[in-house]
Amino acid sequence: DQQVKQNSPSLSVQEGRISILNCDYTNSMFDYFLWYKKYPAEGPTFLISISSIKDKNEDGRFTVFLNKSAKHLSLHIVPSQPGDSAVYFCAASDQTGANNLFFGTGTRLTVIP
Amino acid sequence: NAGVTQTPKFRILKIGQSMTLQCAQDMNHNYMYWYRQDPGMGLKLIYYSVGAGITDKGEVPNGYNVSRSTTEDFPLRLELAAPSQTSVYFCASSSTYSNQPQHFGDGTRLSIL
Numbered sequence: 001d002q003q004v005k006q007n008s009p010s011l012s013v014q015e016g017r018i019s020i021l022n023c024d025y026t027n028s029m030f031d032y033f034l035w036y037k038k039y040p041a042e043g044p045t046f047l048i049s050i051s052s053i054k055d056k057n058e059d060g061r062f063t064v065f066l067n068k069s070a071k072h073l074s075l076h077i078v079p080s081q082p083g084d085s086a087v088y089f090c091a092a093s094d095q096t097g098a099n100n101l102f103f104g105t106g107t108r109l110t111v112i113p
Numbered sequence: 114n115a116g117v118t119q120t121p122k123f124r125i126l127k128i129g130q131s132m133t134l135q136c137a138q139d140m141n142h143n144y145m146y147w148y149r150q151d152p153g154m155g156l157k158l159i160y161y162s163v164g165a166g167i168t169d170k171g172e173v174p175n176g177y178n179v180s181r182s183t184t185e186d187f188p189l190r191l192e193l194a195a196p197s198q199t200s201v202y203f204c205a206s207s208s209t210y211s212n213q214p215q216h217f218g219d220g221t222r223l224s225i226l
Contacts, residue, residue, distance in 0.1 A: 002155075004155070006155075009153075032211070032212050034214055036217075041219070041220075042219050042220075043117070043203055043205075043217035043218050043219045043220050044156070044203070044217045045217070046214040046215070046216065049212070049214060051212050089155060089156070091156075095211050095212075097161060097163075097169065098144040098145075098146065098161045098162065098163045098169075098207070099144065099207060099211065099213065099215075100146070100158055100161060100171065101146075101156075101158070101215060102158075103148075103155035103156040103157070104155050105153065105154055105155045106155060
């Protein structure tokens with residue numbers, strides 16, 4: 001049973017425009033959310049995170065928004081650059097165990113020059 | 114600046130063979146994890162460890178074993194390899210504090226034929 005869902009397998013965006021990647025979750029006990037970026041033949045790289053006490057977190061061109069009532073988070077990339085082309089995974093934790101993470105299935109972002 | 118190191122990067126096994134996937138981290142993290150990623154899917158937790166000598170099952174532990182004799186190393190053992198274990202395996206580590214990301218190695222691509 002997939003507790004973290006990314007319903008868009010792929011997204012194409014023009015360079016310079018905004019990329020919006022979406023993620024939904026079902027477990028109301030999740031209180032820490034992360035986005036990872038993955039290039040082929042490499043491991044996931046941590047991008048940005050947000051705890052449930054916030055509704056927004058910014059880091060340069062990347063902003064994560066959290067809507068707890070809708071159990072929805074999104075990643076905004078502005079402006080998008082060709083180097084942002086990668087697979088993006090959403091992950092969530094209820095901070096039990098070893099702060100175990102549950103991952104979505106990923107969204108492949110292609111930024112067109 | 115090694116972080117999490119996984120060996121080997123690629124391996125082909127025959128059905129019924131066994132092998133150990135190696136993982137080492139140099140960040141003095143107490144928490145370590147093993148995930149598998151199947152095509153088009155998110156990462157699923159196999160086993161995790163909260164410290165030397167302490168391990169526990171994740172979401173998909175069947176067919177695998179782990180041990181944690183040191184803080185640095187967390188090997189994953191496959192006994193009696195089966196085609197269903199063909200996957201990419203990722204090791205990760207994190208600190209024990211809450212709201213901290215996991216850091217991943219570059220993965221081991223394993224094929225069982």
